[in-house]
Amino acid sequence: LARNPGEPEFHQAVREVFDSLAVIQTRHPEYNDAAILTRLCEPERQIIFRVPWVDDKGTVQVNRGFRVEFNSALGPYKGGLRFRGNVNLGIVKFLGFEQIFKNSLTGLPIGGGKGGSDFDPAGKSDGEVMRFCQSFMTELHRHIGEHTDVPAGDIGVGAREIGYLFGQYKRLTNRYEAGVLTGKGLTWGGSLVRTEATGYGAALFAQEMLGARGTSIEGRKAIVSGSGNVAIYAIEKVHQLGGTAITASDSTGYVVDEDGIDLELLKQIKEVERGRISDYAERRGGKARFVKDGSVWDVPGDIALPCATQNELNARDAKKLLENGVIAVSEGANMPSTPDAVELFREAGIAFGPGKAANAGGVATSALEMQQNASRDTWSFEYTEQRLTEIMRNIHKNTLETAEEFGRPGDYVLGANVAGFRKVANAMLAFGVI
């Protein structure tokens, strides 16, 4: 780790995986002999580039672009692009590293990568976002392709940004290569269920974990953080499964709506108007309250679905959730719980689904989008959702069984890390030292 200074999130992600892998390293010395772990921690390729663009006032702006092509043992690099002011190399590397194991767990042929920029689309006009995306793709297009590296969305990158990125890729290459990006619009190569997939998957993973303990989401209260793509569809699936999601948040605060979040209103504010979560409380006619300062994890509930960002749930929050009787935590975001919070959940013996298993539904459905693009086919919502549900069930079964195999029944963190690692490591062994 000394060779990667100033990358605390990357260190955190690596440490968490290494803690789990001791059990498999002792059984399989061949991994050690082939320096699999050392090779896994070193991205196959990292690209950092200048992104100049002109804002609406005519001023030249310069952002930094990243693409970390981490591991291609199982397939083309696959992982989203994040556009947010705090993006730096360490954050992109943590996300790319996690992505290797997550993608392996889906059972689909995809390697791990991630990218993004310190550009923040919030507060920018459509024209500014378009010009930034075009400049970003003017460099990125040299490095990606349907068989090489397939980016998608993440924080700050939704259908609008993917549209501008795909348009510029098509223009520069003179190729309608639909499989080069996922999260596309439905009329130009996108897949039904992709928008819903990560949030649906996180709720389905919670349902599976509860099912393994003889219970379910039905009749239970869920505490959800975030109000972006993942949070909205986690709430939708909780409601479909008979539970009630009573909170949502953004970086300004959170709302509590004891009747259950009104999804139509939330979608209108967040997806159409690009508004703030406080608008939700104002327009709910006294039924919901907005809390500006404080933690959404103070709100009592049975299930917690952190769906905003990394390290948003700390030890204090974990203690509060446990005091309030939480029975399951399913991570919709990437690494939202700090290591000491995870430790508290594991000690308490509640069902804890780590992001790399619980939020894998998004990338899995991206791989289904790639399948549809390759066969020039479009699948129905029902069929695609059925595939997603099966994939989430398989990930749950695989992680649970792997945890048992290594003497830690019920430990989804260990199960996900070992099961994800094993497949990648075996492919790397087969390829020799490359």
Ligand code: NDP
């Ligand atoms: P969006 O940009 O759609 O939404 C992000 C949400 O989180 C917004 O409500 C945002 O609030 C909030 N948020 C972001 N940063 C902070 C912060 N520092 N403090 C409080 N709230 C914050 O992103 P997604 O929903 O796509 O992604 C959410 C998480 O899920 C990320 O960790 C992402 O990596 C992960 N993920 C996403 C997948 C996908 O398919 N989209 C797939 C797998 C994982 P605000 O509007 O105020 O910024």
